[in-house]
Amino acid sequence: MTAIDDYIKEVFGRDASVIQVSELGQPAAELKGFGYGKPYQITFSLDGVLKSVVLSSMRREGGFGHDHFSDRAQILIWQHATFGLLPRHVRAFDVGYFTREGRMRSSRDADEYFILMDLVDGTEYFYDLDRVKDEGTLTELDVARAQALSDYLAEIHAVRQVNPVIYTRRIRDLVGHGELIMGLIDSYPQTFDVFSQDDFRLLEKRCIDWRYALKNRTDRLCMVHGDYHPWNIMFRDGTDFTVLDRSRGEFGEAADDVTSLSMNYLFYSIQKYGKLAKEFKTLFERFLSNYLDKTQDHELLEVIQPFYGFRGLVVASPIWYPHIDLQVRQRLFNFVRNVLEVETFDYRNVNELLKD
Numbered sequence: 001m002t003a004i005d006d007y008i009k010e011v012f013g014r015d016a017s018v019i020q021v022s023e024l025g026q027p028a029a030e031l032k033g034f035g036y037g038k039p040y041q042i043t044f045s046l047d048g049v050l051k052s053v054v055l056s057s058m059r060r061e062g063g064f065g066h067d068h069f070s071d072r073a074q075i076l077i078w079q080h081a082t083f084g085l086l087p088r089h090v091r092a093f094d095v096g097y098f099t100r101e102g103r104m105r106s107s108r109d110a111d112e113y114f115i116l117m118d119l120v121d122g123t124e125y126f127y128d129l130d131r132v133k134d135e136g137t138l139t140e141l142d143v144a145r146a147q148a149l150s151d152y153l154a155e156i157h158a159v160r161q162v163n164p165v166i167y168t169r170r171i172r173d174l175v176g177h178g179e180l181i182m183g184l185i186d187s188y189p190q191t192f193d194v195f196s197q198d199d200f201r202l203l204e205k206r207c208i209d210w211r212y213a214l215k216n217r218t219d220r221l222c223m224v225h226g227d228y229h230p231w232n233i234m235f236r237d238g239t240d241f242t243v244l245d246r247s248r249g250e251f252g253e254a255a256d257d258v259t260s261l262s263m264n265y266l267f268y269s270i271q272k273y274g275k276l277a278k279e280f281k282t283l284f285e286r287f288l289s290n291y292l293d294k295t296q297d298h299e300l301l302e303v304i305q306p307f308y309g310f311r312g313l314v315v316a317s318p319i320w321y322p323h324i325d326l327q328v329r330q331r332l333f334n335f336v337r338n339v340l341e342v343e344t345f346d347y348r349n350v351n352e353l354l355k356d
Contacts (some may be wrong), residue, residue: 004055007104008044011094012051018044024054053093062165068249073097077110120242122234125149129230129264133272138279141238146283147290148239149261154294157222157254164218170252171215174306175207179248181306184313192318194329199337203309206340210306214253217303224252228260254297255304262287263311266350270331271324275351288347301345308345312336 005018024039037059043052058072066072080095096106128145132138175181185200195203225232226247235241262284269280276284292298315321316332331354338353339345346352 003103004042007096007106008042010106011108012044012046016044016046018042019050057098062163062169065169067166067169077107080108120234120244122236122242124231125233125235125241126230126264128235129268132279132283133268136272136279138282142279143282143286144239145235145241146265146287148241149233150287150290151294152241152243153225153228153254153257153261154291156225157257157295157297159223161221161223161251162219163221163251166249166251167218167221167253168215170221170249170256171211173248174253174256174310175204175211177248181207181310181313184310184317187317187319189318193326194316195333199333203337203340207306207309210309210340214303214306217299220253220299220303221251222254223250224254225257225260226252228257230261230264233261253303253307254295255300255307258288258291258300259304259307259311262347263308263315266335267315267332270328270354274327274331275354284350285348301347302343304345305339305342308339309336312339 004021008016008018020041020043022041024041037057039054039056041052042055043050045051058066058075060069060072066075076095080092083089083092094106094108095110096104096108098104125145128142132142173180177183182204185204188195188200190197225243226249227245228243232244233241234244265280265284265287266276269276269278269284272280292300312332312335316329316336318329334356335350335353338355342353
């Protein structure tokens with residue numbers, strides 16, 4: 001009980017002394033180890049007075065949005081902050097965490113969380129795309145980098161996991177998560193020249209259809225980055241690069257990463273040519289054809305549509321990209337609407353999807 005005793009002293013003072021620990025509602029017994037998700041009654045003495053508190057964690061099994069430790073942390077942090085604000089609610093004394101060594105640490109003074117990371121040398125990949133757009137020329141290195149980025153996805157996507165709950169959740173999140181399709185739609189202005197509220201409503205309904213089409217393809221679950229776009233890729237010399245800001249879970253659907261990057265080739269090309277053409281067509285098709293050759297995942301072309309829908313909504317957003325031409329935005333919305341209607345995505349005939 002050393003870890004528990006140390007923790008109780010940290011929270012209530014050095015004079016606190018643990019007397020007994022038992023599962024809540026069960027007879028007292030020697031505690032051999034915590035079972036996550038079980039509540040424990042801890043009885044301790046403080047200044048000669050006996051006190052009892054309940055220590056509770058959350059079960060680790062998947063489902064109900066509790067799949068990652070960060071999901072469970074979010075809920076417990078929120079509970080600690082709000083239990084005391086509701087009349088007649090049980091009081092929360094502290095919120096904390098278990099270390100890998102089984103020790104217990106308090107997080108009660110936390111206000112905002114942060115992460116400390118290594119500093120990476122290099123230049124964001126979007127500078128390459130800016131140069132290609134401005135100069136209208138493509139170098140051998142540009143093509144090599146597109147292939148290297150495709151190779152990288154083929155490599156990480158080869159790492160598979162059997163976890164139907166996580167795959168179903170990732171497809172559900174694609175449609176309903178605040179950072180993804182529905183949340184992004186809600187960030188658009190109520191009055192928008194290119195797409196009406198009725199248009200958005202119909203788009204959401206179509207995405208729900210796609211959720212039901214995809215959510216049971218759980219054998220596709222693989223390692224993913226989750227936000228694999230040109231601002232999260234740092235190149236150094238040649239094809240040497242580092243990725244930044246992995247997002248929304250360790251495993252998911254490969255189409256998420258493939259669309260995150262390839263949508264930007266299409267986006268840049270529409271800005272320059274009004275369609276997928278020339279240098280960006282080369283990059284787009286090399287990226288996808290290489291990926292399909294390396295993975296032989298041709299099923300990707302049957303599940304990629306709602307992910308392109310999401311990425312299209314990102315680059316068409318007046319919040320993220322306020323200065324693009326109205327015509328560019330219109331063609332992006334044409335693509336979003338049309339790509340959701342095709343059963344198999346033809347990556348060599350994308351311009352058909354840009355039409356009204």
